[in-house]
Amino acid sequence: MSISHLTRAILTGAAIACAIASASGHAQSAAAIAGVPTITVGFAPGGAADTTARLYAQALQDQGFEKVLVDNKPGASGRIALNAVKTAAPDGLTMYLGGSPLFTLLPLTYQNLNYDADRDLRPVAALVEIPTAVVAAADAxxxxxxxxxxxxxxxxxxxxxxxxxxxxxxxxxxxxxxxNHGLRIEPVAYRGAAPMLIDVASQEVSIGWDAVASMMPLYQGGKIKFLGISGTKRLSTLPDVPTIAEQGIPDYRTATSWYGIYVPAATPDATVAALEKAFIQASEDPTLRQRLLDNGLVVSPMPAKAVSQRIVQEREAVRPVVEESGIKMD
Structure with missing residues (x-):
């Protein structure tokens, strides 16, 4: 056998071995969870959280999970779903996909939360960063x-x-x-982004704020338009839309967040580790990453320990802003 043929054979064998090892790792993650897992989402179908949950559910099935369900429990800004998960059996079958504000911001802005952001759930992994934006009706x-x-x-x-x-x-x-601008903007609460954006498109409300991912279908359909992106940089998927900060208004500079996966606090370490591995591996799939990017979401996986640290850091960073605003929700 020539050196080139030998090299090719070695490389081919290595690739096959890696594929087998990867498949074995996927199978082990799936086997560690006995039953059909459910990802519980606190918002109505059609929004960014729902899109993220369904794409990851399919990715987990592709890894070897026989079936992964998505359960929408909208209401109370995601807290109805969170409370359903915190009292579920700690067996890894009931997971919560939630935005970071539930753990970083709401503990500061709500006087009477019916959950403990640090004790009732434990993180499994962070999944995606959530660019947000302010939008209006196309004919506003x-x-x-x-x-x-x-x-x-x-x-x-x-x-x-x-x-x-x-x-x-x-x-x-x-x-x-x-x-800062002498306005009188009154917030209007909805059970999810989808019904809120329908009212934005019909000018029932003047503007709307949420994840860019939730806005893309109506934007692509010509029903709404972007007034500006939150955060500090433009999105590659919307390069012509300036940030709000670029327009000389810094009020939405920090209005970004991320989605993570959580389970009941008593879930065993081994179960959390298996789920963490499954979600982190799913996040490396290029098709998943592109589909989420097309929907305005940026895959940025993070393991459980780092998620816990990030929650504390972000909560303390925003604390002075909340105290200055004086906002207190019931």
């Missing part, structure tokens, strides 16, 4: 956040902001706009 008389501020100042009545989560960073951004 303002095309960016600066024009909206000027328009809102001229209105004899308060304007409205649609939100899927009261007490969120988007809500804080509206309060900041009110304070």
């Amino acid at each position: 008389p303002y095309n960016n956040i600066v024009e909206y501020v000027e328009w809102a100042k001229r209105q004899p009545k308060p304007t409205t902001l649609g939100l899927a989560t009261l007490g969120s960073s988007g809500h804080l951004g509206a309060l900041s706009l009110n304070k």
Whole structure:
């Protein structure tokens, strides 16, 4: 056998061995969970959380899980679903896909949360970063956040902001706009992004704030338009949409978040480790990553221990902002 043929054979054998090892690892993760897992989502179908849950459910099935269900329990800014999961059996079969504000921001903005953000659930993994944005109806008389501020100042009545989560960073951004620009924006709560965005498109509410992923279908259908992206940089999928900060209005600079997977606090370490491995491996799939990016979500996996640390760090970072705003939800 020539050296080139020998080298090719070695490389081919190595590739096959890696594939077998990978498949074996996937099978072991699936085998460690006895039963049909369910990913519980706190919002209505069609939004960013639902999209993320369904894409990961399929990815887990592709790894060897026989079936993975998605259960939508909308209401109370995701807290109905969270409370259903915290009291579930700690066997790894009931998981919660939730946004970071439930663990970083809501403990500061709500006076009476019916869960303990540090004790009732434990993280499995962080999955995706959630770029957010402010949008309006396609035919609204303002095309960016600066024009909206000027328009809102001229209105004899308060304007409205649609939100899927009261007490969120988007809500804080509206309060900041009110304070810094003399506006009267009133938040309107919805059971999910999808119904909120329908009201934005019909101008039932003046503007809406949520994950870009939730907005893409109506944006692509010409029903809504972006007034600006939250955070500090533009999105590769929306390169022509400026950030709100770029427009000289810093109030939504920190209005971004991320989705993670959580399980009941008493879930055994071995079960959490198996789920962590499965979700981290799923996150490396290029098809999954592209499909989420097409929906305005950026895959950025993080293991359980790092998630716990991130929650504490982000909560303390936003604490001064919340205290200054004076926001307190019931």
